[in-house]
Amino acid sequence: MSALQTISNHSLRNCIRLFGVSSSNLYKSLGQRSFSQKQEGIPAASDNLGWFKKLLPIRSIDPGKESHSVLLAEKEIVYELQFHQVKPEFMVEYLKEFENFVSITTEKKTGAELVGSWTVEIGDQDEAVHLWKYPGGYEVLNEATEVYRTDPQLEKFRLNRNKMLRSRKNQILLAFSFWGEPKQRPAEKNIYELRSYVLKPGTMIEWGNNWARGLRARKMYNEAVAGLFTHIGDLYTIHHMWAYDNLHERKRVREAAWRRPGWDDCVAYTGPITVADYMKEVLTNPNYGYYMHRDVFGKGGDFITSPEISQMFGELIAVWCVHEWMNAGKPKKLQVVELGPGRATLADDMLRTFRKFSELNDIVSLNLIEVSPKMKQLQHAKLCQTGILDDKIPNLNTSMTRYNIPVTWHNDIQLLPEEFTFFIAHEFFDALPIHVFLKNEELWREVLVDVDESGENLRFVQSRQSTISSKLYKLNEYSNGRNIFEFSPETGLNVEAISKRLKRYGGFGMIIDYGHFGTKEDTFRAFKKHKLHHPLKDPGEVDLTADVDFHYMKKVAEKDVKVFGPVNQGDFLHQMGISIRLQMLLENANEKDKENLMSGYKMLTEKDQMGERFQFLSLLSPKHCNENYEPAGFSTKKS
Ligand SMILES: C[S@@+](CC[C@H](N)C(=O)[O-])C[C@H]1O[C@@H](n2cnc3c(N)ncnc32)[C@H](O)[C@@H]1O
Structure with a gap:
């Protein structure tokens, strides 16, 4: 009798239910969305979809003559x-x-x-x-x-x-x-x-x-x-x-x-693949990723950030850092770590400001966590103003900045020296991959990215069953009652790594980004040339981003450090004295510069501009603060 005819105890059945994907478009299933206008009708994909489709499970394969045979x-x-x-x-x-x-x-x-x-x-x-x-x-x-x-x-x-x-x-x-x-x-x-x-x-x-x-x-x-x-x-x-x-x-x-x-x-x-995998590939694929080989900032790019708008932004962050360093008892070393430094404008403004504090001479070092070779080059050019960064050593490159402060590039937080640190992340966390989950009758399903029947366009679909991610992460704990939940495990890992280091080696951190406190549901979007763009169109050519969930960050961080905020950017900058700094700069400025300073000030602080949309969250090692301590800029007392 052959094995197939035998009812055998050596049998094995492993039924892998790969995503049974419903053909319904995500947007239909979500109903009215906050930015539904831009999503309507996915335009035909351009050629640059080609490389991305290679990464996707479903390809447009020529049916060929053999199809039916x-x-x-x-x-x-x-x-x-x-x-x-x-x-x-x-x-x-x-x-x-x-x-x-x-x-x-x-x-x-x-x-x-x-x-x-x-x-x-x-x-x-x-x-x-x-x-x-x-x-x-x-x-x-x-x-x-x-x-x-x-x-x-x-x-x-x-x-x-x-x-x-x-x-x-x-x-x-x-x-x-x-x-x-x-x-x-x-x-x-x-x-x-x-x-x-x-x-x-x-x-x-x-x-x-x-x-x-x-x-x-x-x-x-x-x-x-x-x-x-x-x-x-x-x-x-x-x-x-x-x-x-x-x-x-x-x-x-x-x-x-x-x-x-x-x-x-x-x-x-x-x-199909998860939104997180899609985002990661589109932003940081070594060959085609959006950030990897271009300068994406400013007028010629796709977006502009606060440090690029005015030097006052970086200067006041540096003043905040000095204030907290003093409060911590002026440790003998101050390691400044910036995550996702972009063109290094913020870092440059901070280092220049540190030079005004003679007590910081010879004790500051700068460490940059950056994934993009192109950005590393831009950062090197800005900070060191000489030559091009030698990117041959994969994880570690050190140079001297024009402020006589050493700068080192790392690929990962875990590779940083273990010492007292100021962590700063501005518009870094919004670039980290998110998973998107939908809750339906108590079951979390995941939104996935797929190619449509024509093989030409990408589209969102829902997994029919729960996915590994929906089972792995504590969605009910972190979703804060939402039925559409954007979840970034990488955010959790980074915040946890920062918090643990702060707890162990001392220091403080500042996370600045656009976001919400565990309330928003659907914020995944794309920008191209300063305008909203469909996130599945032109992968690799557009910036992908999602609002940061400060509620989740706080929950993760609080296990190790004291957390303050989030507070509005406008409030923080005012508490730190931006009006006084503005007056000082205006005194020595020509008419053109005065105009720029004023418009920058308004953009950074006004409610209907960046003043309310951007939020500041600070993390302090419990070593440096007693029960009633409030860091500068986070005062809850009414003035
Ligand atoms: C939106 S830009 C912000 C730049 C800068 N902080 C600013 O505000 O002008 C995001 C930065 O994070 C970097 N980045 C994105 N994903 C990253 C990752 N996974 N690891 C390290 N850097 C990353 C990008 O290359 C870029 O420098």
Whole structure:
């Protein structure tokens, strides 16, 4: 008896439900959105979608001449897959009864042939799976069903068997011709893996073409048992069955297959990607990422930031830093760390200001956390005003700034020297990837990015089931009652890393960004040339951003440090004396500069400009503040 016919305890069923993606557009499902106007109608993608689509699971693959031939199933044979959930206490009896049932159907010449039976070891346990074959197609299936329903002996069996089941389900399937007919295996000790996929309507042919190629690559491993697709029952469902000697062999074969050229293409076809993966690729892909090879700031770029608007911004941050350093007892070293420094305008204004405080001479160092080689070059040019940064050493580059303060570039917070630190992040966290989740009847589903049927445009879709991310993260804890929740795990990791360092080595931090306190739901958007843009159009060419969730940051940080704010930018800058600084600068300015200073001041502080939209959150090591301490600029007392 072959292994496929044996009801074997060595069976394995691992039903991977890759994203069953509904074809509905996210925006339809979300109803009215705060920035719905800009989202209407996704325009045809331009050429620069090309590189991005390579990263996406669903490609526009030429259907080619082989489309129908590879897909064409042998319709003369239909298959039935039965899933029986057995009450655990009846499993042994059920299996014995099932063997009797097979003998009876064979005796009665129903035309049905059992291809194989399995019990499940990994997955939905207490389940038995049977694969029946009906040579002769639907006609034979009809006849067999008729006998099954009317024969008294079989009816008795059925009644008895049903008492042993919790539930049952079946599907009528056809076999992909390129997989061939499911064959019985000679070895007794195989383990079997059943991988199931739910496809989007209309993608079966592409799926078939990809797998036809992929399977050729795996022929040598002799593990493919069956490739079936539903014809009646849950539609668009695919089952692939693989056989291996054992779990170790399974691992070896699968790893070998991944190394074969072309196999990744085939597997990558299986589902869309998360918004977080999309954002990460679009912003920081080493070859094509938005930030990686261009200067994106200012009039010629896509957006402008506060430090670029006025020198007063960086100067007042530096004054705040000095104030907190004094409050901390003037430690002998002050390491300043900026995350995402852009053109380094803020850092430059801060270093210039530090020079006014003689007590800081020789104790300050600057450390920049930057992912982009182009930005690193711009930062080096601004701060050091000589040569070009040598980017040969991947994680560490040090130079001397024009202020005689050393600057070092790092790729990761964890690589920073362990000492007293001032962390500053301005418009850094809004660039970090977010996942987007939708809560529906208490179940969190994830918004994903996919290619539409034409293969030309990207679109949002919802996962049908929960995804790994929706299970992994504490969504109910952090969502603060929202039903649409943008969640940035990278934000959590960075805030946690900063807080832990502050707690251990001392120091303080300032996070400045546009955001909300756990209230906003839908803020993912794009900018191009200072205008809103569709976030899925022109990937790599536009800035992607999402509002920062200060409520979440605060929750993470509070485990290690004291947190103050968020307070409005306007309030903070006024408390820090921006009006006085403005007067000083105006005194020595010409008419043109006066005009610029005034307009910068207004942009930074006025409520309807950046004064209210931008928020300041500060983190202080508990070492440096007693119960009643309030850092400068965060006073809650009315003046
Ligand atoms: C919006 S810009 C802000 C620049 C600057 N802070 C300012 O306000 O002018 C974001 C900066 O963060 C950098 N960046 C983006 N993602 C990053 C990441 N994952 N790690 C490090 N730097 C990143 C970008 O290259 C850029 O320098």
